[in-house]
Amino acid sequence: MFAENETPPRLAALADPPLKGRDHSRTWPARLVVLVPYVWLIVFFLLPFVIVVKISLSQTAMAQPPYIPVLDLAGWEGLKNFFSELTFENYVLLFTDSLYLTSYLRSLEIAAVSTLLLLLLGFPIAYGIARAPRRWQAVLVILVMLPFWTSFLIRVYAWINILQREGLLNDALLMLGIVQQPLVWLATDAAIYIGIVYSYLPFMVLPIYATLEKMDESLLEAAADLGSPPWKAFWLVTVPLALPGIAAGALLCFIPTVGEFVIPDLLGGSEQMMIGQTLWTEFFTNRDWPVASALAVVLLCLLIGPIMIYQHMQTRQLEGAR
Amino acid sequence: MRKGLSWFNIAAIGLGLAFLYIPIAILVIYSFNASRLVTVWGGWSTRWYGELFNNEAMLDAAWISLRIALLSATVATVLGTLAALALVRIGRFRGRLMFSGMIYAPLILPEVIIGLALLLFFVAADVDRGFWTVVIAHTTLTMGFAAIIVQSRLLGFDWSVEEAAMDLGAPPLRTFLTVTLPLIAPAIASAWMLAFTLSLDDLVIASFTTGPGATTLPIRIYSEVRLGVKPEINAVCTIMIAVVALGVVAASLLSKLREDKPAVPLPGAP
Amino acid sequence: MAEAISSKRPKNGGGLSETARDAAARPLVRFEAVTKRFSGFAAVDRLSLDIHEGEFFALLGPSGCGKTTLLRMLAGFETPDEGRILLDGEDISGVPPYRRPVNMMFQSYALFPHLTVEGNVAFGLRQDGLPKDEIAARVKEVLALVRLEGLEKRKPHQLSGGQRQRVALARCLVKRPRVLLLDEPLAALDRRLREDTRFELMDLQSKLGLTFVIVTHDQEEAMSVADRIGVMNQGWLAQVGTPPEIYEQPISRWVAQFVGDVNLIEGRILSVGGDGALIESAGAGRLRVKQKTQAKPGDTVWVALRPEKLRMSREPPALAEENSLAGQVLDIGYLGDISIYKVRTDKGLVMKAATANMTRLIERPITWDDRVWLSWTPEAGVVLTQ
Numbered sequence: 013m014f015a016e017n018e019t020p021p022r023l024a025a026l027a028d029p030p031l032k033g034r035d036h037s038r039t040w041p042a043r044l045v046v047l048v049p050y051v052w053l054i055v056f057f058l059l060p061f062v063i064v065v066k067i068s069l070s071q072t073a074m075a076q077p078p079y080i081p082v083l084d085l086a087g088w089e090g091l092k093n094f095f096s097e098l099t100f101e102n103y104v105l106l107f108t109d110s111l112y113l114t115s116y117l118r119s120l121e122i123a124a125v126s127t128l129l130l131l132l133l134g135f136p137i138a139y140g141i142a143r144a145p146r147r148w149q150a151v152l153v154i155l156v157m158l159p160f161w162t163s164f165l166i167r168v169y170a171w172i173n174i175l176q177r178e179g180l181l182n183d184a185l186l187m188l189g190i191v192q193q194p195l196v197w198l199a200t201d202a203a204i205y206i207g208i209v210y211s212y213l214p215f216m217v218l219p220i221y222a223t224l225e226k227m228d229e230s231l232l233e234a235a236a237d238l239g240s241p242p243w244k245a246f247w248l249v250t251v252p253l254a255l256p257g258i259a260a261g262a263l264l265c266f267i268p269t270v271g272e273f274v275i276p277d278l279l280g281g282s283e284q285m286m287i288g289q290t291l292w293t294e295f296f297t298n299r300d301w302p303v304a305s306a307l308a309v310v311l312l313c314l315l316i317g318p319i320m321i322y323q324h325m326q327t328r329q330l331e332g333a334r
Numbered sequence: 335m336r337k338g339l340s341w342f343n344i345a346a347i348g349l350g351l352a353f354l355y356i357p358i359a360i361l362v363i364y365s366f367n368a369s370r371l372v373t374v375w376g377g378w379s380t381r382w383y384g385e386l387f388n389n390e391a392m393l394d395a396a397w398i399s400l401r402i403a404l405l406s407a408t409v410a411t412v413l414g415t416l417a418a419l420a421l422v423r424i425g426r427f428r429g430r431l432m433f434s435g436m437i438y439a440p441l442i443l444p445e446v447i448i449g450l451a452l453l454l455f456f457v458a459a460d461v462d463r464g465f466w467t468v469v470i471a472h473t474t475l476t477m478g479f480a481a482i483i484v485q486s487r488l489l490g491f492d493w494s495v496e497e498a499a500m501d502l503g504a505p506p507l508r509t510f511l512t513v514t515l516p517l518i519a520p521a522i523a524s525a526w527m528l529a530f531t532l533s534l535d536d537l538v539i540a541s542f543t544t545g546p547g548a549t550t551l552p553i554r555i556y557s558e559v560r561l562g563v564k565p566e567i568n569a570v571c572t573i574m575i576a577v578v579a580l581g582v583v584a585a586s587l588l589s590k591l592r593e594d595k596p597a598v599p600l601p602g603a604p
Numbered sequence: 605m606a607e608a609i610s611s612k613r614p615k616n617g618g619g620l621s622e623t624a625r626d627a628a629a630r631p632l633v634r635f636e637a638v639t640k641r642f643s644g645f646a647a648v649d650r651l652s653l654d655i656h657e658g659e660f661f662a663l664l665g666p667s668g669c670g671k672t673t674l675l676r677m678l679a680g681f682e683t684p685d686e687g688r689i690l691l692d693g694e695d696i697s698g699v700p701p702y703r704r705p706v707n708m709m710f711q712s713y714a715l716f717p718h719l720t721v722e723g724n725v726a727f728g729l730r731q732d733g734l735p736k737d738e739i740a741a742r743v744k745e746v747l748a749l750v751r752l753e754g755l756e757k758r759k760p761h762q763l764s765g766g767q768r769q770r771v772a773l774a775r776c777l778v779k780r781p782r783v784l785l786l787d788e789p790l791a792a793l794d795r796r797l798r799e800d801t802r803f804e805l806m807d808l809q810s811k812l813g814l815t816f817v818i819v820t821h822d823q824e825e826a827m828s829v830a831d832r833i834g835v836m837n838q839g840w841l842a843q844v845g846t847p848p849e850i851y852e853q854p855i856s857r858w859v860a861q862f863v864g865d866v867n868l869i870e871g872r873i874l875s876v877g878g879d880g881a882l883i884e885s886a887g888a889g890r891l892r893v894k895q896k897t898q899a900k901p902g903d904t905v906w907v908a909l910r911p912e913k914l915r916m917s918r919e920p921p922a923l924a925e926e927n928s929l930a931g932q933v934l935d936i937g938y939l940g941d942i943s944i945y946k947v948r949t950d951k952g953l954v955m956k957a958a959t960a961n962m963t964r965l966i967e968r969p970i971t972w973d974d975r976v977w978l979s980w981t982p983e984a985g986v987v988l989t990q
Contacts, residue, residue, distance in 0.1 A: 271444020
């Protein structure tokens with residue numbers, strides 16, 4: 013059946029230099045796979061941030077670009093001049109002018125409260141989806157996801173329709189007789205909260221759902237078997253196991269919210285701006301790039317803690333799944 | 335977790351979905367409102383869609399946004415896939431910590447920070463801002479999202495099929511192209527779609543990094559919206575929603591045909 | 605008998621075989637003092653082994669003994685840290701897996717989910733660059749061989765476990781490899797399917813005249829399919845031989861205990877002579893074993909007795925001085941076809957005897973707490989020096 017007159021080629025001649033075990037990182041294709049995105053990120057991500065720091069130490073100028081000093085790499089004198097003109101005055105301004113301090117605090121406060129609201133709303137939804145029949149879960153997840161895929165701007169704008177003075181919410185309230193006069197919804201904190209919760213809800217629901225979905229049903233059965241009523245099992249088993257998802261969702265919502273711009277700008281009032289708006293105004297309206305940069309750096313420093321926690325969670329999850 | 339739905343659960347899901355979709359539904363409905371005012375329903379009409387097509391500025395902006403999105407999504411997907419491969423398949427390499435930090439950062443950093451940083455970079459590098467700077471900016475932003483999606487697919491990947499392919503005579507590159515790549519293709523497609531959507535939708539970063547002649551659709555919409563609600567805006571938004579919804583539904587159906595996992599990704603899901 | 609047997613490396617290695625079918629012929633595969641370390645731990649430790657063309661060789665051992673690592677080294681997925689691997693006399697240690705005429709059937713089957721059955725089976729041939737019609741012909745041939753005709757266009761997720769396995773097998777067979785490696789191929793199957801598949805594998809192997817190397821932790825499997833077995837422990841070979849050799853003439857207590865059940869009786873050599881050795885043991889009195897042994901008078905040895913070789917009776921046997929013990933039945937394990945009797949001898953030793961249930965349970969002649977005599981012939985035991 014198998015005709016055997018085939019002589020194999022000289023195998024030893026086909027040998028490659030030995031690859032030590034499973035160490036893939038030394039081969040040149042592997043090097044390329046790592047280097048290409050790495051280089052891109054260093055140039056277009058890391059470098060820009062270095063420049064932000066530098067500019068935050070610069071002074072405003074009526075020039076193009078609107079700051080001095082401009083880095084002049086020609087000559088040692090140029091370099092010395094450069095460093096002598098760097099200043100911390102922007103940071104001093106930030107810490108002394110109450111405008112900025114208030115802005116930071118307000119942003120943190122709004123972000124914290126929003127995250128809490130998101131948790132209160134998001135957890136029941138995620139829990140509900142996780143308990144739905146398997147076939148429906150995929151559909152439900154897509155339904156929750158779909159708004160996320162449509163434009164952020166659109167969705168915020170959609171609320172203007174509803175919240176404006178002649179908007180639908182007031183219409184409904186008037187019609188139901190709950191109020192006699194149309195209320196002011198726009199340009200209030202309430203509107204901002206609604207906007208944030210609306211926009212970030214998928215970011216809270218999905219991580220929690222993903223964690224709950226992986227939970228082993230038999231754990232709850234074991235708890236029941238050992239004498240725990242359902243509500244108790246919920247607090248003693250489900251919630252602790254859902255904590256990683258809750259933490260991920262909370263961070264995923266909190267961190268970007270602190271620097272939110274679009275939502276407070278479209279839905280909120282003009283007094284007491286959030287830090288994203290402050291930054292924008294400093295940059296575009298006041299043309300004060302150094303101060304804007306300083307704002308960004310301080311914001312980054314504020315968020316660096318939560319960001320690192322989130323990164324740590326991500327990498328731990330990555331390790332665990334390998 | 336499938337012990338059946340209580341009334342509370344059903345209510346939670348129902349109210350949640352209603353909350354998510356009612357504003358969008360209102361938007362869509364009112365894009366067909368013959369009357370200019372939101373409060374007055376003037377009957378069904380497509381006149382705003384007609385006016386939209388005469389709005390040169392809007393159409394230009396849409397075209398620019400589309401091209402930027404196509405370019406940046408493609409480049410971002412390639413880079414993101416490479417990054418995901420680096421993190422999952424190659425595992426240990428020098429500078430891995432910083433690498434993963436830079437990949438994941440854009441996912442959660444406030445966009446004003448990213449936008450500012452990139453603009454300052456372009457200024458310092460004395461680069462004219464415009465179409466290409468926005469492309470670069472969007473690529474950098476969406477690369478991380480693409481990486482996350484491909485990465486989550488790679489984590490569940492059965493690598494023994496690669497070994498089987500090599501065992502049967504396929505050298506590493508051919509193994510990757512004929513076995514690995516087809517199997518992660520759905521994830522790559524999802525990643526592309528996500529990057530495309532994010533680019534199309536981005537306001538903040540585009541505002542920072544754009545230049546004369548490169549006004550994107552969100553920027554145009556935003557400048558009009560600041561002046562108040564306009565029905566043409568409703569029309570534009572409805573079109574954008576329809577396009578994206580179609581895309582997502584198509585992707586899900588396609589993935590159903592191809593057995594296992596759904597194509598729709600879960601960003602940030604642990 | 606429940607003492608932990610420390611497994612010491614046998615003095616004569618037990619690797620490069622002397623009992624091959626054709627000892628003069630060059631072996632197809634030779635491992636020469638191969639070592640493989642993972643993070644300092646030696647998964648395979650200076651192992652030497654010959655595998656001959658056309659044989660069905662089994663690597664048997666407990667989990668973690670290194671058998672899979674050895675297999676993967678042969679396939680090319682791991683490179684030896686020390687030593688060489690020779691195929692047809694040539695060193696293939698540095699040759700990558702896609703250039704070796706060796707194919708592996710993976711434990712998880714590793715079928716390509718995006719290809720049909722046909723696509724999967726043809727994959728290897730496409731890599732060789734064969735013309736299209738030859739590929740089609742060979743694929744058809746091999747699918748008929750593994751009885752998968754009619755399923756060519758199906759995708760893996762549309763197949764049953766047994767069918768998937770055959771696709772994995774066909775995929776390897778179609779390349780006509782010099783050696784076919786099977787990594788625990790029967791582990792995922794239930795008992796009935798396992799037995800049927802065993803026969804199929806043996807049938808295929810002898811019909812095609814291929815060399816199979818199978819890795820398994822199931823000794824029953826190894827014994828039934830293999831021409832020769834290499835028993836591995838902690839990275840080295842404890843013994844290599846045919847199934848009867850391994851079972852009837854283990855060279856160490858560890859092998860004796862690993863393959864099947866065994867009674868081990870410790871004793872001292874009294875004398876060695878033409879008709880075997882005479883051993884004095886505290887637990888079992890005087891034992892005669894008819895076997896050539898290297899042991900000398902005064903040496904401590906162990907006599908290995910398989911439970912089925914012990915005869916159990918109510919009355920004392922004729923020659924009640926050698927190879928017989930009196931005792932009481934402690935426990936009985938009923939396995940349907942046989943029963944295992946645990947007997948505590950008068951001298952305190954606990955031994956296991958196995959007898960076929962020749963009569964129905966109700967009519968069982970011997971039951972708990974009965975006084976019985978155990979006896980065996982001189983040919984029944986083996987003297988072990990390590």
